[in-house]
Amino acid sequence: MNSTIDMYMVRAFFAVELTDDIRNQFYAVQDILRNSDAKVTCVDPALAHITMKFLGEISDDVMESVQEIMSEFTFKPTLITVSGVQLHPKKRPRIVWADVTDGGWGEATVAEMDRLLAPLGIVSEDRKFTPHVTLGRIKHYDRSLRAAVEEISGYTFGQMTVDTITLKKSTLTPGGPIYEDIMEVKA
Template structure:
């Protein structure tokens, strides 16, 4: 049985991705060790499906024909460490007026009959900028300089189902399906 790593995502505009790159450059001056997300691959993950069979992926695609959502405007602004204690991720905050939480709830409802479980944590929209491999207090000092950074605003009218292949050079994403509002 062939397994694929899959997730639903919102793609970012080039302008917001350029701002991700600029913020990463400002944070590189800390002594912390991070694995930075390639800005060209930066996105908002709505729902991570994990490693699923190719057959289940086809079933997900079929059931998504029932999925509909309203387009929305989002703002990417602010940078923080997550979680606050023993941080593992640097992310950019996303304001979406509850759109993401409602959209994820609908995805969960549609995918439950396929045995795909709901996330137990409350959905927090964000853009991962880097994963912390070795924390250093200088990261918080660097973060203070970009904490309120405005990345930009954008319209969301498409959700993409993606496959992810992990390689030694980082993940490689392939679009499987686009769902438009």
């Protein structure tokens, strides 16, 4: 007799939440993006964040181990600046994002997270960590979008101190993602 157990999988990632002051700055910038002839799906500013590490679809057991490992994780608080808007990648852009300056904090923090989580089978990204906040996803590119981004490229959203990293569950729906906080890792 064969018995199969359905394992519940969770789509999860670690993120830095932004302050309301910074998030509120996104509305005006997104209005400028929408005024281009490109088709851009803007991220709800209330959901905007800096993705530190995407874990992918993980089982309950792995999620439990991630929480155990990360409950011991320590990091130093750091001041970040969210400013500048650009298209990414430069050729055939798919995303409009706000730049984040963190003095290398994010790259070092993610490298340590990668090291700690690797034994669980959670792989590190092939590309270098680049801190950013996604403002919108480009569904159809038009040159007018580049002109709009150039107009707001130097925009400053604000500064904040990062003292918490949040483990989030992400449920994809036709109306957009639904995020649920699983745990907070404090500095």
